[in-house]
Amino acid sequence: MNIQLNGHPRDIPDGATVTQLIELLGYAGKRIAVERNGEIVPKSQHGITSxxxxxxxEIVVAVGGG
Structure with missing residues:
Protein backbone atom coordinates (compact mmCIF):
# COMPACT_ATOMS: atom_id res chain seq x y z
CA MET A 1 0.00 0.00 0.00
CA ASN A 2 1.18 3.54 -0.65
CA ILE A 3 1.66 6.26 1.97
CA GLN A 4 3.40 9.63 1.94
CA LEU A 5 6.49 9.59 4.17
CA ASN A 6 8.20 12.92 4.77
CA GLY A 7 6.68 14.21 1.54
CA HIS A 8 7.66 11.23 -0.63
CA PRO A 9 5.61 8.23 -1.78
CA ARG A 10 6.50 4.99 -0.05
CA ASP A 11 5.16 1.47 -0.51
CA ILE A 12 4.71 -0.48 2.72
CA PRO A 13 3.07 -3.81 3.60
CA ASP A 14 -0.73 -3.75 3.92
CA GLY A 15 -1.90 -3.38 7.51
CA ALA A 16 1.47 -2.17 8.81
CA THR A 17 1.56 -0.38 12.15
CA VAL A 18 3.67 2.62 13.07
CA THR A 19 5.99 0.28 14.99
CA GLN A 20 6.46 -1.94 11.93
CA LEU A 21 7.21 1.10 9.76
CA ILE A 22 9.77 2.34 12.28
CA GLU A 23 11.46 -1.07 12.24
CA LEU A 24 11.36 -1.19 8.43
CA LEU A 25 13.08 2.20 8.29
CA GLY A 26 15.77 1.16 10.78
CA TYR A 27 14.68 3.64 13.46
CA ALA A 28 13.92 1.06 16.17
CA GLY A 29 15.45 2.16 19.46
CA LYS A 30 16.04 5.74 18.28
CA ARG A 31 14.39 8.85 19.64
CA ILE A 32 11.80 9.80 17.06
CA ALA A 33 8.58 11.74 16.71
CA VAL A 34 5.79 10.52 14.42
CA GLU A 35 3.02 12.63 12.96
CA ARG A 36 0.18 10.95 11.05
CA ASN A 37 -2.24 13.06 9.03
CA GLY A 38 -1.38 16.15 11.06
CA GLU A 39 -1.60 14.55 14.52
CA ILE A 40 1.23 13.34 16.75
CA VAL A 41 1.15 9.59 17.42
CA PRO A 42 2.26 9.00 21.03
CA LYS A 43 4.93 6.32 21.44
CA SER A 44 2.48 4.31 23.55
CA GLN A 45 0.19 4.08 20.49
CA HIS A 46 2.79 3.08 17.86
CA GLY A 47 2.08 -0.65 18.14
CA ILE A 48 -1.69 -0.30 17.77
CA THR A 49 -1.84 2.46 15.17
CA SER A 50 -2.45 0.86 11.79
CA GLU A 58 6.27 12.80 9.06
CA ILE A 59 8.98 11.10 11.05
CA VAL A 60 11.67 13.15 12.74
CA VAL A 61 14.75 11.56 14.29
CA ALA A 62 16.34 13.38 17.23
CA VAL A 63 20.04 14.00 16.70
CA GLY A 64 22.34 14.70 19.62
CA GLY A 65 25.17 17.12 19.30
CA GLY A 66 27.16 19.68 21.07
Missing amino acids: LNVDDKL
Whole structure:
Protein backbone atom coordinates (compact mmCIF):
# COMPACT_ATOMS: atom_id res chain seq x y z
CA MET A 1 0.00 0.00 0.00
CA ASN A 2 1.18 3.54 -0.65
CA ILE A 3 1.66 6.26 1.97
CA GLN A 4 3.40 9.63 1.94
CA LEU A 5 6.49 9.59 4.17
CA ASN A 6 8.20 12.92 4.77
CA GLY A 7 6.68 14.21 1.54
CA HIS A 8 7.66 11.23 -0.63
CA PRO A 9 5.61 8.23 -1.78
CA ARG A 10 6.50 4.99 -0.05
CA ASP A 11 5.16 1.47 -0.51
CA ILE A 12 4.71 -0.48 2.72
CA PRO A 13 3.07 -3.81 3.60
CA ASP A 14 -0.73 -3.75 3.92
CA GLY A 15 -1.90 -3.38 7.51
CA ALA A 16 1.47 -2.17 8.81
CA THR A 17 1.56 -0.38 12.15
CA VAL A 18 3.67 2.62 13.07
CA THR A 19 5.99 0.28 14.99
CA GLN A 20 6.46 -1.94 11.93
CA LEU A 21 7.21 1.10 9.76
CA ILE A 22 9.77 2.34 12.28
CA GLU A 23 11.46 -1.07 12.24
CA LEU A 24 11.36 -1.19 8.43
CA LEU A 25 13.08 2.20 8.29
CA GLY A 26 15.77 1.16 10.78
CA TYR A 27 14.68 3.64 13.46
CA ALA A 28 13.92 1.06 16.17
CA GLY A 29 15.45 2.16 19.46
CA LYS A 30 16.04 5.74 18.28
CA ARG A 31 14.39 8.85 19.64
CA ILE A 32 11.80 9.80 17.06
CA ALA A 33 8.58 11.74 16.71
CA VAL A 34 5.79 10.52 14.42
CA GLU A 35 3.02 12.63 12.96
CA ARG A 36 0.18 10.95 11.05
CA ASN A 37 -2.24 13.06 9.03
CA GLY A 38 -1.38 16.15 11.06
CA GLU A 39 -1.60 14.55 14.52
CA ILE A 40 1.23 13.34 16.75
CA VAL A 41 1.15 9.59 17.42
CA PRO A 42 2.26 9.00 21.03
CA LYS A 43 4.93 6.32 21.44
CA SER A 44 2.48 4.31 23.55
CA GLN A 45 0.19 4.08 20.49
CA HIS A 46 2.79 3.08 17.86
CA GLY A 47 2.08 -0.65 18.14
CA ILE A 48 -1.69 -0.30 17.77
CA THR A 49 -1.84 2.46 15.17
CA SER A 50 -2.45 0.86 11.79
CA LEU A 51 -1.50 2.76 8.68
CA ASN A 52 -3.90 3.25 5.79
CA VAL A 53 -3.58 3.96 2.08
CA ASP A 54 -2.62 7.60 1.44
CA ASP A 55 -1.77 8.36 5.08
CA LYS A 56 0.66 11.26 5.35
CA LEU A 57 3.44 10.64 7.85
CA GLU A 58 6.27 12.80 9.06
CA ILE A 59 8.98 11.10 11.05
CA VAL A 60 11.67 13.15 12.74
CA VAL A 61 14.75 11.56 14.29
CA ALA A 62 16.34 13.38 17.23
CA VAL A 63 20.04 14.00 16.70
CA GLY A 64 22.34 14.70 19.62
CA GLY A 65 25.17 17.12 19.30
CA GLY A 66 27.16 19.68 21.07
